[in-house]
Amino acid sequence: MSVSTPFSTSSDAGVQPRLTWPLVVLSLAGLILLPSIWPSSYVVNVLILAFIFAILATGLNLIFGYTGLLSFGQVGFFGLGAYLYALLTMDGGVSPWLSILLAGIGSGFVALLLGYPALRVSRASFVIVTLSVTLLAALLARNWVEITRGPMGIPRLPAPSIDLLGLGTFSGHDPHVFYYIALAIAVASIGAIYLLVNSPIGRVLRAINLDEPLAASQGISPKKYQIAAFAVAGILSGIAGSLHVSHLGIVDPSIFDPYYSEMLLIIVIVGGPGSFWMVVVSSLVFMAIPELLRMAPELRMVLFGMVLVLAAMLFPTGVGGYFEQRKLAMWRRSLRS
Amino acid sequence: MEFFIQLVINGLMLGMVYALIAIGLSLIFGVLEIVNFAHGHFYMLGATVLAALVTSAGIGFFPSLVIATVAVGVVGYLVYVVLLRHFREGEFDRGIILTIGIGMVLQNGVAYLFGSSSRMVDTSLSFVSWDVAGFFVDAQRTVAVLVGAVAIAALYAVLTFTRIGKAMRAFAQNREAAFIVGIRPAVIAGIAVAIGIALAGLAGAALAPVFAVHPAMGAPILFKVFAIIIIGGLGSLPGALVASLLIGVTESVVGGYSSVALQDAVAFMLMIVVLLAFPAGLFGKGIRV
Amino acid sequence: MTAILTTHGLCKNYRGIKAVQDADLSVARGGITGLIGPNGSGKSTTIDCITGFTRPSSGKVSYDGQDITGSPSYGLAGIGLVRTFQNVRVYERLSVMDNLIVASQSLRAHGWLPLMLRSTAVKADEKAIMQEALSFLELVGMAHYAGAPAGILSYGQRKLVALAACLITHPKLIVLDEPLAGVNPTIIRKISGLIETLNEQGLTFLIVEHNVDFIMRHCDHVIVMEQGKKLTEGKPEDVRRDERVLEAYLGKRVGLETKGTAYA
Numbered sequence: 001m002s003v004s005t006p007f008s009t010s011s012d013a014g015v016q017p018r019l020t021w022p023l024v025v026l027s028l029a030g031l032i033l034l035p036s037i038w039p040s041s042y043v044v045n046v047l048i049l050a051f052i053f054a055i056l057a058t059g060l061n062l063i064f065g066y067t068g069l070l071s072f073g074q075v076g077f078f079g080l081g082a083y084l085y086a087l088l089t090m091d092g093g094v095s096p097w098l099s100i101l102l103a104g105i106g107s108g109f110v111a112l113l114l115g116y117p118a119l120r121v122s123r124a125s126f127v128i129v130t131l132s133v134t135l136l137a138a139l140l141a142r143n144w145v146e147i148t149r150g151p152m153g154i155p156r157l158p159a160p161s162i163d164l165l166g167l168g169t170f171s172g173h174d175p176h177v178f179y180y181i182a183l184a185i186a187v188a189s190i191g192a193i194y195l196l197v198n199s200p201i202g203r204v205l206r207a208i209n210l211d212e213p214l215a216a217s218q219g220i221s222p223k224k225y226q227i228a229a230f231a232v233a234g235i236l237s238g239i240a241g242s243l244h245v246s247h248l249g250i251v252d253p254s255i256f257d258p259y260y261s262e263m264l265l266i267i268v269i270v271g272g273p274g275s276f277w278m279v280v281v282s283s284l285v286f287m288a289i290p291e292l293l294r295m296a297p298e299l300r301m302v303l304f305g306m307v308l309v310l311a312a313m314l315f316p317t318g319v320g321g322y323f324e325q326r327k328l329a330m331w332r333r334s335l336r337s
Numbered sequence: 338m339e340f341f342i343q344l345v346i347n348g349l350m351l352g353m354v355y356a357l358i359a360i361g362l363s364l365i366f367g368v369l370e371i372v373n374f375a376h377g378h379f380y381m382l383g384a385t386v387l388a389a390l391v392t393s394a395g396i397g398f399f400p401s402l403v404i405a406t407v408a409v410g411v412v413g414y415l416v417y418v419v420l421l422r423h424f425r426e427g428e429f430d431r432g433i434i435l436t437i438g439i440g441m442v443l444q445n446g447v448a449y450l451f452g453s454s455s456r457m458v459d460t461s462l463s464f465v466s467w468d469v470a471g472f473f474v475d476a477q478r479t480v481a482v483l484v485g486a487v488a489i490a491a492l493y494a495v496l497t498f499t500r501i502g503k504a505m506r507a508f509a510q511n512r513e514a515a516f517i518v519g520i521r522p523a524v525i526a527g528i529a530v531a532i533g534i535a536l537a538g539l540a541g542a543a544l545a546p547v548f549a550v551h552p553a554m555g556a557p558i559l560f561k562v563f564a565i566i567i568i569g570g571l572g573s574l575p576g577a578l579v580a581s582l583l584i585g586v587t588e589s590v591v592g593g594y595s596s597v598a599l600q601d602a603v604a605f606m607l608m609i610v611v612l613l614a615f616p617a618g619l620f621g622k623g624i625r626v
Numbered sequence: 627m628t629a630i631l632t633t634h635g636l637c638k639n640y641r642g643i644k645a646v647q648d649a650d651l652s653v654a655r656g657g658i659t660g661l662i663g664p665n666g667s668g669k670s671t672t673i674d675c676i677t678g679f680t681r682p683s684s685g686k687v688s689y690d691g692q693d694i695t696g697s698p699s700y701g702l703a704g705i706g707l708v709r710t711f712q713n714v715r716v717y718e719r720l721s722v723m724d725n726l727i728v729a730s731q732s733l734r735a736h737g738w739l740p741l742m743l744r745s746t747a748v749k750a751d752e753k754a755i756m757q758e759a760l761s762f763l764e765l766v767g768m769a770h771y772a773g774a775p776a777g778i779l780s781y782g783q784r785k786l787v788a789l790a791a792c793l794i795t796h797p798k799l800i801v802l803d804e805p806l807a808g809v810n811p812t813i814i815r816k817i818s819g820l821i822e823t824l825n826e827q828g829l830t831f832l833i834v835e836h837n838v839d840f841i842m843r844h845c846d847h848v849i850v851m852e853q854g855k856k857l858t859e860g861k862p863e864d865v866r867r868d869e870r871v872l873e874a875y876l877g878k879r880v881g882l883e884t885k886g887t888a889y890a
Binding site: 192195196199200201203204206207210211213214215216217218219220221222228324327328331332335 | 677679703709727731791
Binding site: 064070117118120121122123124125127128129131132133135136139140142143144258262265269296298299301302304305306307308309310311312313316 | 366372420423428429430431432433434435437438439440441442443444445446448449453556560563564567571596597598601602605606608609612613
């Protein structure tokens with residue numbers, strides 16, 4: 001028996017169907033053209049939210065799916081980024097574009113500081129510490145009134161605008177303009193994470209996730225990589241948060257609502273932790289569902305809860321994991337023959 | 338000084354309630370190694386069932402308390418049989434995802450069926466307070482604390498003196514030990530889960546007349562109790578009790594002298610300090626997950 | 627021969643149980659040292675202490691002239707000390723090739739940006755590592771599985787991949803924790819042959835193994851542990867005749883002569 005060895009340099013035992021790249025390019029082209037084909041600002045707004053969640057979910061996918069640490073801090077960094085954006089633009093006089101960048105860096109920096117105590121004990125304590133940080137952030141937002149303006153929040157936030165030389169300035173307050181801003185930032189940040197997880201670093205992250213003692217015996221310091229991944233995921237959350245409130249035009253403590261955490265978790269679990277594109281697709285799908293499935297919000301959340309229960313019971317690896325199982329089965333068959 | 342003592346008394350009462358929830362959570366973690374994210378929602382369920390019994394069905398407070406506790410315990414047992422039973426060791430994340438899903442179903446299900454507004458429960462003890470040696474003692478809270486103390490004492494007796502209780506403790510230490518005791522692990526774990534969840538239901542039911550009852554009431558208290566079991570040491574029942582009382586008193590004192598915001602934050606800040614100084618918690622056995 | 631690894635007064639207590647007591651061990655450079663003893667005699671704890679997986683309660687571990695007592699496990703591969711695990715560990719969801727690439731250390735020396743963007747230096751390095759990995763996989767006879775996920779391999783095949791993953795770190799000393807347990811005679815022969823070959827090329831081995839026949843045939847020095855203490859040490863033929871060793875094993879009703887019949 002001889003099997004040729006087309007071993008993947010991309011380290012992808014997690015399987016992308018062969019059609020991935022054409023599909024990605026095609027979808028991207030579709031998304032760029034969509035507002036001209038279907039100029040409903042309603043559709044545009046739903047998609048903007050989907051882009052923001054795709055950034056957020058890709059961050060959680062990095063820290064949970066690839067690195068194996070279930071973080072409830074992502075919504076905390078999302079809110080932190082949102083407040084940083086508001087404070088930088090309103091009180092600091094920083095431009096919206098730079099504020100988005102700084103909001104990302106600031107959130108990443110806080111994640112970096114937090115990573116060490118959170119990872120000190122066990123995975124259980126990591127979950128609880130990251131959750132607590134989100135709750136603490138919400139408490140701060142509500143009560144540190146001098147800075148955050150308390151429950152009323154900070155209204156009239158500016159949006160980034162695009163200045164095309166000769167063609168004039170396009171304000172981000174127009175949903176159709178903001179659509180392209182959100183799309184561009186989503187492509188850039190999700191693209192960066194794609195490069196990261198498919199680089200040798202991503203391979204090491206997956207290795208740590210699969211077998212931490214083995215990785216340590218090979219000279220890899222697991223904590224260093226885990227904390228770095230947590231910080232990068234924090235940057236993504238911060239960017240998503242700042243983008244979100246620059247679109248809404250207001251930030252208030254409801255940015256920390258459990259709704260965001262729950263949706264984020266569902267998106268990643270159903271898409272499949274560690275499956276890059278499936279999680280991105282899942283973000284788009286789950287943001288569109290509430291618009292397609294018109295029902296009482298409580299009933300919808302009951303349904304989503306059941307989806308989580310079913311996913312945890314029957315498909316712990318999500319849709320993406322299903323493809324991986326199939327590839328494994330294929331390998332077994334080919335080695336048997 | 339009198340103000341301080343009053344705060345300590347209030348804090349011990351609050352701590353007792355935390356303890357009821359924390360001990361149940363810790364018990365479930367001990368036998369299944371699952372962090373039950375739905376635990377707070379069972380507390381909410383207990384409060385909701387009691388509110389329905391007292392307000393709508395006109396049943397007395399104490400019979401309702403028993404019915405609500407048993408009902409929540411039965412739901413907990415069913416959750417074990419249908420879902421949690423299928424989990425093996427080391428499936429830590431799956432357990433969290435599953436229990437978050439259960440919590441979402443509970444919270445939003447109750448909101449859908451009963452509405453999401455706050456409801457007050459009036460009992461014969463409402464608005465009654467006692468003057469004990471010059472200190473103000475709220476009757477309804479005192480009843481809740483006494484009920485909690487009795488429940489914790491009963492649990493202690495069960496764990497120390499009964500065969501199933503000993504089996505539970507052995508099981509939490511070492512899974513194989515359960516076979517030696519001669520009780521099937523599934524039976525032990527099922528009973529432990531039912532008891533743990535019933536305790537949360539009891540806490541909710543006992544406190545329903547004190548706090549407003551609403552579907553989202555479970556999450557905030559659950560998160561605080563998470564901090565408590567980290568401080569006490571994951572899986573340690575005495576640790577959960579001591580940390581609960583400690584946090585209850587600290588919160589009450591901080592709230593009395595400082596701001597309510599700081600009061601809510603104190604448990605989380607203390608948790609992070611404890612994690613840095615004593616990674617396994619104050620009473621931790623250093624369980625590794 | 628000089629020692630590459632020594633321990634002095636190594637002790638490890640677990641909640642009052644003395645797993646290792648006062649162990650003075652020495653592994654000669656360029657040799658194959660066997661570490662044997664009945665179950666629970668402290669062999670695994672000893673190598674966990676040596677390889678940084680548990681912190682000794684007291685005592686000293688020196689490797690290649692450095693004090694490595696209590697240094698974290700991930701600090702040791704860089705100075706040429708690697709190990710395998712009792713229940714073999716591989717990254718099941720990575721391909722066999724990726725198992726080796728992860729283990730290799732040279733890629734990790736690059737900065738994160740060149741790694742992410744796959745700079746030409748990174749690409750060249752990656753290519754070289756893949757060539758090297760392939761040659762090690764050929765050595766252990768697993769080259770045609772290079773693209774397969776490690777999770778589909780049999781237990782014995784995983785042990786071969788784990789050994790190749792050790793080799794790609796360019797070690798000086800490999801600590802093997804029961805390399806033969808649970809594998810079939812063909813792979814036992816394969817692994818034994820590999821250890822001999824690699825040793826001839828200058829690699830030092832410390833091997834914990836229950837298969838006494840293997841230890842007697844291949845080791846040039848044997849250390850026997852019992853109840854956390856070093857019972858005796860010496861040449862295989864001397865140890866074999868040692869009354870105390872026989873007793874330690876016979877106490878477990880396993881004679882040295884009857885053990886390891888699977889080894890041909």
